[in-house]
Amino acid sequence: MKNITVHDKAFKPYLQKEAIQARILELAAEIDKDYQDKQPLFLAILNGSFIFAADLFKHITIEAEISFIKLASYKGTSSSGNVITAIGLEENLRDRHIILLEDIIDTGKTLHSFLPELIQRQPASIKIATFLTKPEALQYPITADYVGFNIPDKFVLGYGLDYDGLGRNLPELFILDEVAS
Ligand code: IMP
Ligand code: MG
16 A cells, blocks of 8 residues: 545555455444344445445345435524434334444534434434544544544545545545645
């Protein structure tokens, strides 16, 4: 793996694809074990999570469903501030076991704003599986139940994550090279 430039910024290799795939096998095995006989419904949050979702879902061996949603933010009423709603969510979530799939939890704002909307639909349970978290950047009370990797508070791209539209197709993860950028 070598350094790359995307738009105006330099990135250096951070996680090799073998390491990513090995970790995903572990997460899938954990979820398999926790959700036997529960027929979970994975909700993958687009765009960023699509590659993580596909790789993880391939290794789930219990009965499970998956659906893909986009989140859109709109001005909520009164004091609620911005509310995040799901586009493309047609499933009935009542009494279902939901596993949200995210590419990365950064500040936690997106999920924090979306969870009330999800809870309203009365699922049996909600858990969060994320490819990455940046623990130092967290500003909202969000805890992921399944975490691929904890990373430093630096910009990353590849494996579904983009920098201004580019880089999602890289099979490895790259991190901003502050020295070269
Ligand atoms: P949060 O609401 O602050 O947790 O932000 C989550 C979203 O910000 C993710 O789903 C990504 O789309 C984006 N994001 C945060 N950090 C990065 C990064 O390092 N690279 C690419 N996208 C990121
Ligand atoms: Mg995203």
